[in-house]
Amino acid sequence: MFTATVRRVVAILISGFCVVSLAACSDVARGGETTCGQYRAMNEDEHRQIVITMFKEHGKQDPANGMITAQDITIKAYCATAGSDSSPISNAWIG
Numbered sequence: 001m002f003t004a005t006v007r008r009v010v011a012i013l014i015s016g017f018c019v020v021s022l023a024a025c026s027d028v029a030r031g032g033e034t035t036c037g038q039y040r041a042m043n044e045d046e047h048r049q050i051v052i053t054m055f056k057e058h059g060k061q062d063p064a065n066g067m068i069t070a071q072d073i074t075i076k077a078y079c080a081t082a083g084s085d086s087s088p089i090s091n092a093w094i095g
Contacts, residue, residue, distance in 0.1 A: 023050035031057045032090030039089050047072050052088070058095055070094065 030038075031053035039050065055063040063071075071094060078092035080091045 032088060032093065034089050035085060036083040036087045036089060037076060037085030038083075039079060040058075047075075051075070054090065054093065055095075058093070060095070 025091065031050060034050050039047065042050070048068060050069050052063065054063075055067070060067075067071060071092075074094050075092045076090045079087070079089065083089075
């Protein structure tokens with residue numbers, strides 16, 4: 001009944017939904033509990049989401065872009081110097 005193209009499109013959409021569903025449960029939602037090793041393995045979009053989650057954990061619901069960037073830089077500096085792969089990034093909180 002369905003053509004091969006329609007079946008492929010449906011399969012791709014279903015696969016995409018599954019990936020997005022699994023990604024929602026990833027480390028990105030962990031905020032300050034994220035370790036330096038995990039943070040280093042993430043991309044810039046994931047860094048931003050982690051930092052926003054950290055601000056929310058500290059009661060700041062709508063941080064300015066400058067604050068997000070400053071916190072990201074601080075985390076990267078901490079993880080590159082004093083932090084180890086197992087250190088939580090919350091140790092670098094500047095709030």
